[in-house]
Amino acid sequence: MPGLSQELSHFVVTPPHLICREGEPDTMQCHFMFTPEFSGFDGHFPDNPLLPGIVQIMLARYTAAVGKSARLCRVKRCKFLHAIKPGETVSVSVKPGRSTGEYQATIASNDVACSAMVFELEHTEVWQ
Template identity: 35%
Template sequence: MILNAVEIGRLTGRSEPLNLLDRVLEKDSNALVALTNVTINEEFFQGHFPGNPVMPGVLIIEALAQGCEILLADSQSTLKLSQIKKARFREMVKPGDQLTIKVKRKLEDEFVFKTEAYIQNKLACSAELAFS
């Protein structure tokens, strides 16, 4: 199932500028692969950091959470992010990067997800996200 940014916004309830996912490439009931295009025009680059623009980690986590929310949209419950565990930031995300967001439901708990963000094939961020 491929979704564009408008369809993603409808599923997550987010609008610009907080709709961080640009496209969903693959989706089934337990996993999702999506893309986020990071451009120099993003407002957060004005202050984070002048002369060395870096995407804030909280926004990378937000993009991962939005991927989880798309998977949760199939369930009839309204769930919100409740815990961020084991978050690790390994690469700086810069303007011009394209993040590949990978989300996988942990089988032992349907509301806990293993999430990863890649720049090309390099792991930029990973976290376990729980919803309640």
């Protein structure tokens, strides 16, 4: 899926934002809605389109980076629990993990948990 990272920005309903609650780690949240025309649904699967797992991982990375450049280093754990269909609003919630660069993400659709993951990012400098 060439250009998928750039294509994601077209499906953002609310951009990444930081939620701070006293006594809890800061949480980044972002919401997306994917129309049936989204290229990620092509071939996944005919007559039963589902949002691919790799796209869900990219949504978590996009949200964790909060508009900055970051490279996905490793997915430590990932569990897919429920299918995401075209037209559903996808909520991504990411909070810092146990170590620097580690994040925990939960992705839900229609208030149903769809995936949970732990991953590592390397924040990179953007060259102008």
